[in-house]
Amino acid sequence: MRKILVTVFMLLLVVAIGFVIYPPGSGDFQSNGNLSQNREPGAEQYESESTIKNEEDTISDKVSQTVTDVVEKTIDFFVPKTLKIAAIGDSLTQGVGDETENEGYVGVLRNRLQNSNVDELVIDNYGKRGNRTDQLLTRLKENEDIISSVKNSDVVLITIGANDIMKIVKQNFTSLSYEMFREEQPAYQKRLKEIFETIRQYNSEAHIMLVGLFNPFAQYFEDIPELDKIIMDYNFIGQQVVADYSPATFIPIKDLFINSDKNLFADDHFHPNSQGYELMGERILYYVKQVYEIEQN
The missing domain is CATH 3.40.50.1110 (SGNH hydrolase)
Incomplete structure (x- = not known):
């Protein structure tokens, strides 16, 4: 039973992190799994380093918070x-x-x-x-x-x-x-x-x-x-x-x-x-x- 609970916990954690990085409706991924093509043809694909760094920090914060939330919500599974x-x-x-x-x-x-x-x-x-x-x-x-x-x-x-x-x-x-x-x-x-x-x-x-x-x-x-x-x-x-x-x-x-x-x-x-x-x-x-x-x- 404990093995099953650990597996469930890890799946929930992966799903939760996925929703943070690629939230539904964000347009980052299409249903076919390819990167979104919403940008205009020829538009600049590269962003400034500061913008990328800010986004990385935001994602990191969200992942950290999500991990905390998932742990708090699922820790009861480990105590029958x-x-x-x-x-x-x-x-x-x-x-x-x-x-x-x-x-x-x-x-x-x-x-x-x-x-x-x-x-x-x-x-x-x-x-x-x-x-x-x-x-x-x-x-x-x-x-x-x-x-x-x-x-x-x-x-x-x-x-x-x-x-x-x-x-x-x-x-x-x-x-x-x-x-x-x-x-x-x-x-x-x-x-x-x-x-x-x-x-x-x-x-x-x-x-x-x-x-x-x-x-x-x-x-x-x-x-x-x-x-x-x-x-x-x-x-x-x-x-x-x-x-x-x-x-x-x-x-x-x-x-x-x-x-x-x-x-x-x-x-x-x-x-x-x-x-x-x-x-x-x-x-x-x-x-x-x-x-x-x-x-x-």
């Missing part, structure tokens, strides 16, 4: 009157851990965007606790509500991947090694690409935003660098997939949960609390605003 967001994924989208029961980062987005220059806001929340990439992919293909929401969305927000990592942890708890996570990465990347491919089949223009992973164990296991390395690896995979499905954006959040002097985690020490989700929501909002030039009221 209705902004539709489909939020899909795991417990982070569902908002698990938010003691205020405000849907986590989705609630933060909703509150902020309702106080912006977006006339009508629609956010569908299809987060489901425990979802891995394979489970989200199944829901994307079978859940008619999710399919409909994605088809009609301007933005598709995704949180996924943490439970893929946790599955490896649970299955190999007594003998964990970094190599186990590395071996699973190609399959994870394949599933993530299929999620993006499925979204693109439903909607070729929606801006897909993949929210990165953070390390919930960093506060307790700072002396185990492999844990942080695993999160970095999976985030890198996310960035690679995002690069293949423009318009798409990877939103990093790992840094938000590092070395904070505030408690950002719920009682389960895994999900964010309301303060953690507040930081997530503000970070995601920043990227949404960059795409749609949204202004806060």
Whole structure:
């Protein structure tokens, strides 16, 4: 949709400038596209340099003013009157851990965007606790509500991947090694690409935003660098997939949960609390605003 709006804007700009330089009825051009022949045969075709300069200045002023007018009249096209967001994924989208029961980062987005220059806001929340990439992919293909929401969305927000990592942890708890996570990465990347491919089949223009992973164990296991390395690896995979499905954006959040002097985690020490989700929501909002030039009221 944004590409269409940019094209319309440029066409309007070209037409407007054309009307300034060659206004209707000016006689500069005839219907056959040739220069006007209204002047008497043998009349002087050259004018003084000062006259030409004055006309050039006048045209320049008119073009400048026209550009300003067109920009002012069409800038609203870049901010959708209705902004539709489909939020899909795991417990982070569902908002698990938010003691205020405000849907986590989705609630933060909703509150902020309702106080912006977006006339009508629609956010569908299809987060489901425990979802891995394979489970989200199944829901994307079978859940008619999710399919409909994605088809009609301007933005598709995704949180996924943490439970893929946790599955490896649970299955190999007594003998964990970094190599186990590395071996699973190609399959994870394949599933993530299929999620993006499925979204693109439903909607070729929606801006897909993949929210990165953070390390919930960093506060307790700072002396185990492999844990942080695993999160970095999976985030890198996310960035690679995002690069293949423009318009798409990877939103990093790992840094938000590092070395904070505030408690950002719920009682389960895994999900964010309301303060953690507040930081997530503000970070995601920043990227949404960059795409749609949204202004806060």
